[in-house]
Amino acid sequence: MSMRASLYRHLEPSVRDKGISPLNLFLIALVLVSFLTFSLETEKTFSVEFRNQLAVFNILVLAIFALEYIARVWVAGENQNFKGIKGRMSYMLTPFALTDLLAFLPELIALIITAGDARAIAALKALRLFRLLKLARFVPAFGMLWSALKRSGAQLAVALIVALALIYVSAIVIYFIEGDIQPEAFGSIPRATWWAVATLTTVGYGDSYPITVAGKIFAGIIALAGIGVVALPAGIFASAVSDEVDERAQQKKRNKG
Amino acid sequence: MSMRASLYRHLEPSVRDKGISPLNLFLIALVLVSFLTFSLETEKTFSVEFRNQLAVFNILVLAIFALEYIARVWVAGENQNFKGIKGRMSYMLTPFALTDLLAFLPELIALIITAGDARAIAALKALRLFRLLKLARFVPAFGMLWSALKRSGAQLAVALIVALALIYVSAIVIYFIEGDIQPEAFGSIPRATWWAVATLTTVGYGDSYPITVAGKIFAGIIALAGIGVVALPAGIFASAVSDEVDERAQQKKRNKG
Amino acid sequence: MSMRASLYRHLEPSVRDKGISPLNLFLIALVLVSFLTFSLETEKTFSVEFRNQLAVFNILVLAIFALEYIARVWVAGENQNFKGIKGRMSYMLTPFALTDLLAFLPELIALIITAGDARAIAALKALRLFRLLKLARFVPAFGMLWSALKRSGAQLAVALIVALALIYVSAIVIYFIEGDIQPEAFGSIPRATWWAVATLTTVGYGDSYPITVAGKIFAGIIALAGIGVVALPAGIFASAVSDEVDERAQQKKRNKG
């Protein structure tokens, strides 16, 4: 087997019946670690040395993703659809290839052009979120979310409308009850809406709550009656995801059996 | 086809097999936008110019709703039941027609009479909530809520009684434990009830919580044991809504198939 | 029909096929109103006149409950089991009769003996909670709670042990992480347990939360992993209540059909 064919077997997940090749596992781990370092870079209480090390590590990651991209384009020739220069071109336009490109190119260009100007890079760092999409190739969870969204579409829309209407009406009523007494928290309907969302989702930050008797009675009633209604859309989506997970697990079993 | 017949086809939703006509879509959007501007008008930190623009926009909306009302009364003659002057009269007494009237008339009159006296209008603005009912013609969600309420009536009542009894007993016990130590938060049973509702719905604003050892032990036990019970009514209603949504979706499928 | 027989028909709920007699509805309403006044009496910001009126109303309620008790003992003779003096004696020892007695007698005695000494009465007022049990005669919800508890007994016990073990372990870990930094909130395991309960039930008052990095990471993990486990006992009980409600509704239908 040629070196290209061998590398193809290590890089292309659809070639294997099950499991993930060690090389791909390493690349997945690198994406996850780069998320972690992305998080840590933003924390300004860390020492300068530590953050410099993170910057060096980041350049290393960029280099590896660049190599990975080149390798993937090269080995794509093993696939009948992507043979020759023309085939490589069409491979480079597939969503997965574009994602791989976006995962390193913009930041690499920015690094070279700006020569380390911190501000310009900061804005481009958000592009690292594209690395999340790199995982989509291996993790079926993202496709699952999409299927669940389509499966429960109509029910979700109705439940969402009902929940939003309840939040809107709650906000208006509390605005009329408490608007004059607590203008900071309830002095307008958008402000009162913030309270209604925090209460009906039971998050309850405690930055705004009614203090009058009428306001507390209304808030108590709305909390008892409304929580289930507002939880409906999330519940329907969650149950659709759960159904999707079950269905795929059963399909997998049937394919095996 | 006469102009009246043509307009009737655009305005009357029951004429179409499915979907909503562009004209009705525009009217629905106008209702939703008028809710948004209603919210924004109440926010006093916006500039005067912006709020003046909202006021002008509001007059435009009132005019459109007035035209819509007149058009609906006119085209109602296409329907056999509402032919002639007498038929138009009985159309004007249908709930939908009354809702359409309430959506613009009171505020229009107030605008003319008070000549912009802000206070008098403010009170009448609440009447804009009737515009929410205008949506009922197109959105089956409201009828769905009502069906769900009837379907789960008896179970809902029992679960509600149990939940309220638990809240009441919790409030009394915490009143006896913490009433003397935190009179502001637990000095009376109504105040303790506010705590009981915020805790058992898990909203937990943090404006009142027990500080004594006995109070914390009791609150911990009641939180562990009671949350499920208090969530029952909302859960029953939510599941009734969900059943109703499923049933209607299946009925729709059967009607199609 | 004698007056006693007629009164018996109005007072005894088991005599009627369905519904509640107007007299019993009035007595139920009186119990509910007396709970409301009990709540309001404890609120010290109300005026003295209003609270005096509540005190007068309370004496009226005591008198009516006393009359109700005498009437129930008298009409009990209509029932074959409670005929004659001896029958009345055994009626007076039934749980319902004892509940009726406890609903007025202790407070009545206290009123006469103490001649209005506020403190002595305050302690006895808690006995009014027995009036809640008066409702048990009419509302099947209380018996339903008991059945649900028995039905889910074993599962409930296991789920409760698991939930308590998780809370205990969470409290110990956070105590070791944050105990020295926030002694007020996490300086001992009982204090840390208060945090663990408030977090794992998602009440989240905000009176105590981790501030160190390690504490926040642990709290985040435990919140994501543990919420479902801690919600299990309440969920099992809630679903048992729901099953019980369904079963009784079906049984009622079959009895009718």
Added chain:
Amino acid sequence: MSMRASLYRHLEPSVRDKGISPLNLFLIALVLVSFLTFSLETEKTFSVEFRNQLAVFNILVLAIFALEYIARVWVAGENQNFKGIKGRMSYMLTPFALTDLLAFLPELIALIITAGDARAIAALKALRLFRLLKLARFVPAFGMLWSALKRSGAQLAVALIVALALIYVSAIVIYFIEGDIQPEAFGSIPRATWWAVATLTTVGYGDSYPITVAGKIFAGIIALAGIGVVALPAGIFASAVSDEVDERAQQKKRNKG
């Protein structure tokens, strides 16, 4: 029956068809009480006398657990697998025997060596958590948790990945929106993650929440949409525990019937 055989019947739970022997019940109670005293020892507001009594009680508990361990090793000879010196050796290497050893030996040694040096002992006290494992012999709940974890493994992993991705993306977005305005709470992605976890689990401590309009709108949307998704892993695990409980209850019934 020899004394050893009699003691074996009292100590070994697998000998009995059902129920727990009084001796084992006493040992279970001792473990639970020792957890309680462990908690109370850490509370520094208790008087010195009370805490001295707890210390004496603790030495007593250590002695009883030492005796229990010796007794268990001795009676293990009743079992064919653990006969003779060699059999006892292999018994001492079973997980249950090791747990029993860890429940008293480290702390006993520490007590003797350090002669009461409070700090050294404090660190070793954490070893008392091994006593929790002593309960595993009697309580099937721990094995049940493990089975539930295996049963729902794949679904749990997918749901967890989706929930973590949502938390991560929420944290990044709120970091970009509020990072400059509230550096203390949102100035880095790890800090923003703390907010995202507290919000999406609905704990909502109230130590950090968005204050800008854009931040509140985003937080409201993410709260409405994300709560169900983040609750999925806990929900899947909870339902797996519930299924496991049901299955074991049915199996028990079949074994009896």
